[in-house]
Amino acid sequence: MTERAERRQLLKRELQRIDGKSPEAPTPLTKHVKMAASPFHVLRGTAQVFYADLASGQLPLPAPMLEAPLTRIVGDCHLSNFGFFTEDGSYGDRVIWGPNDYDDAAEGHAAFDLSRFCVSLFLASDYLEGLIEGRYTSAEQFNGTNAPSRNDAAKAAKAFLKAYRKACEHVIDQPETRDWAVDDFGKSHFLAAPLKRAISRAPGGQNFYEKSSVGKLTVATDTGFRFKKAQGKLAAVEPDMAAELRFVFRPYLDDTILDVAQRLGAGTGSLNVERYYFLVGPDAGPSEAAFRETHIVEVKQQRPAAIIEHFPDLSPVNRMDPAHLTIDCQRRMMRRPDLVLDEVNWKGLHWLVRSRHHARVTVDPEELLEAGAPGKALKDYAKACGTALARTHGRVDRRSVRFESAMAEALEDFDKELIEVAREYAQVVRTDHRILKEMLGQDGKSNAA
Known part of the structure; x- marks a missing residue:
């Protein structure tokens, strides 16, 4: 079997194992079609x-x-899994920057997160260049004719690792800094405008009632707030299922259940995962006071973290059931994790219960095309991620600075090697993209096995 054929078999096996369906199926999953947009x-x-x-x-x-030393890692660490959000889930109003997806969090090597993020920088650069050149397409609207180059991506990776190392060194000197937030940027910083947007959506912000998670997904009725069902993100739940959902999950919620809906779609990695939204709040008529106390709780089917299949013996911590492991990681890694955060075993599956942050702003890569200097914007973005990730990793061990000392020393000497490894692996993913398109029949070739 040729190397390319072996790679095709690997992709087919892993995608079918996780998604339950091969890209070669006559009717492919929406997830696989979406993945074919770019490497x-x-x-x-x-x-x-x-x-x-x-x-x-x-x-x-x-x-x-x-x-x-091992630490808790994000697991699926890439450019689009960082963003702005309110701390304490739907109970807080302070907006910070950091990792915002812990579905694949587990105990592992910090270098796994670092390398995956660096790979994503090279692929994001390729993606944006491809949009301008017409090689790729995007569902997002964008303007601009300049994209960060691959050289810009390398500089951003260097800045990311340096920021991570500097944050580790800062913790060594002042351990309390591992709990500092990344929440302030100068006016010229690429993330200054998205931060302003996020703050406006948080409680007390001028767009809280229209642009917060509750504002965007609900409507006021005579009997109180209810979900908007006909706007592409939510679907109505059959009465019997709604009654079961209310009965099963009410003990884990903190107020009256006002409404239940099924969440449609989501991120690229979890498009086929079942999830529901609960609208929770005071059982009263619509008012500004009631709106302020109303929030959304997500119930999501939780799968084993991606690392576990291929590193089953890396840490006994990873033997926790999937939902509990996610909760454990999120509580250890975040400064102030969601106050509504729990797990439920239902229908023989593990379900994660967590509140949705009032203000949640993810910066799409396409926004870099609109920056006056996209290379500098990517570098600024990467530095903010490096600082936040170092503190996120470091919070797991609050008794010592052994982790920070080891990582700072390793990055001092091996950052260039890590960047080069990431650059080379980005080329592997580009090959995977071509193979996936072949399997989907998008390259004029048969999608037969």
Whole structure:
């Protein structure tokens, strides 16, 4: 079997294992079609393949970076899994920047997160260049004719690792800084405008009643707030299922259940995962006071973290059931995690219960095209992610600075090697993208096995 044929079999096996369906099926999953948009989207939707390649040596990381103490990692660490959100879930009003997706969080090597993020920088650059050149298409609207180059991506990766190392060194000198927030940017910083947008959606912000998660997904009725069902994100739930959902999950919620809906779609990696939204709040007529106390709680089917299949013996921590592991990681890694955060075993599956942040702003890569200097914007973005990620990793061990000391030393000497490894692996993902398109029959070739 040729190397390319082996790669095709790997992709087919891993996608079918996680998604329950092969891209070669007569009617492919929406997720797989979305992934075919670009190699960047392939990376986002195939965390399991990334870990298969780490385990096999296809992605060889510098050995000293694997000698640092294990910590909790994001697991699916890439450019689009950072953003602005309100702390304490739907109970807080302070907006910070940091990792915003813990579905694949587990105990592992910090270098797994670092390398995956660096790969995403190279693929984001390729994606944006491809949009301008017409090689790729986007569902997002964008303006601009300049994209960050691959050289810009390398500079951003260097800035990301340097910011991570500097944050580790800061914690070594002042351990309390691991709990500092990343929440302030100068006027010329690429993230200044998105931060302003997020603050306006938080409680007390001028757009809270229209643009917060509750504002965008609800409507006021004579009997109180209810979900908008006909706007593409939510669907009505059959009465019997709604009654069961209310009965099963009410003990884990903190107020009256006002409405229930099924969430349609989501991120690239979890498009086929079942999830529901509960509208929770005071059982009263619509008013500004009632709106302020109303929030959304998500109930999501939780799968095992991507790392576990290919690193089953890395840590006993990862033997926790999937929902509990996510909760454990989120509570340890975040400064102030959601106050509504729990797990339920229902229908023989593990379900994660968590509040939706009032203000949640993710910066789409396409927005970099609208920056006056996209290379600098990507670098600023990467630095903010590096600082936030170092503190997120470091919060797991609050008794010592052993982790920070080991990572700072390893990054001092092996950052260039890690960047080069990430650059080379980005090319592997580009090949995966071409293979996926072949399997979907998008390259004029048969999608037969």
